[in-house]
Amino acid sequence: MNAAVVTVGDELLAGRTTDTNATWLCEQLAERGVGVERTTTVPDRVGDIARVVNEYRAEYDAVLVTGGLGPTHDDVTMDGVAAALGRELAEHGDARDWLEQQGYSRSDLTEGTTELPAGARALHNDVGVAPGAALEGVYVLPGVPDEMRAMFETIRSEFVGTPTHRAVVVADEPESALLDRIDRLRERFDVSVGSYPGESVRIELEHTEEATVNEAASWLRERVETLDIADRD
Incomplete structure (x- = not known):
């Protein structure tokens, strides 16, 4: 199994935030025998995210994307991934229901929080709010390190390669x-x-x-x- 890691964020490219997520994910995947063949950082732009994800999903068994989740103006990762997969963003009932079970009412959630690419599997956020998504070998995780690591633990078993x-x-x-x-x-x-x-x-x-x-x-x-x-x- 091989993989690529894509981190999203203008703050990473500006040097204001250190990209610890890529290093951590590479370590976790390597421990499971998964070969990481690309790590790339892209800005908060839908076109850049879509282009890189589309290219990598054609080349690698899995693409892990971190950062840019949520309903704010610069959280466009889901839009980029949806564009790469040729899907529309749609309200995800499972993601919404899970958050409601955690004590969030619909009025608590900013519009767009639970919109995921159509047909995606929701990845629940045990540490934060914004859900992740998995579809066609692409895994979208939060950029906040604690949230990203907790979410990865829920999908860790899906990454299996040849131990070295x-x-x-x-x-x-x-x-x-x-x-x-x-x-x-x-x-x-x-x-x-x-x-x-x-x-x-x-x-x-x-x-x-x-x-x-x-x-x-x-x-x-x-x-x-x-x-x-x-x-x-």
């Missing part, structure tokens, strides 16, 4: 000096290799089979000057 195992080797050598051994590692083992320099060089190896990644890590450890080594799945 990872080993980390920290080399006390310049990255440029390691290139030949990394090339040999790739030739010898069918593992993904990432090299991340800093005060030392962190080399991460990944594979779906634990034995393969452990064998590759052992081979590399014998051929580099290691400062520190940590392994984890």
Whole structure:
């Protein structure tokens, strides 16, 4: 299973708000073996949201969109997703009924709060008010981190991929000096290799089979000057 994450908000692009949602979602999906192949931030514009969602839903198994939910003038994410899916926004009875069960009367709810793309499944907001939606592999979640995380927990089981195992080797050598051994590692083992320099060089190896990644890590450890080594799945 692969996925893309789209975060919506002018404040993200202006640097006024740090985008922690994308990082958190990527971590959660990776833990479930789902490969995240794109993360994109778009402004609060219907056309931009619709274009990106439409493109990504054709390429990936799931698209998770966060931010811009609610009835205010700049909350246009549902409009953009509806446009991408060729749907109209419509009052969603299940979303309205659930909020009423939580103690909100219709007069309490601003007009448009419970409008979702026609045919969507409502995702209830246990922390806030604005509901999310799921339709055709697109999942729309709130932008408020606490609300987004709580809502994701209700759909977590829908994201299932192939778990990967990872080993980390920290080399006390310049990255440029390691290139030949990394090339040999790739030739010898069918593992993904990432090299991340800093005060030392962190080399991460990944594979779906634990034995393969452990064998590759052992081979590399014998051929580099290691400062520190940590392994984890």
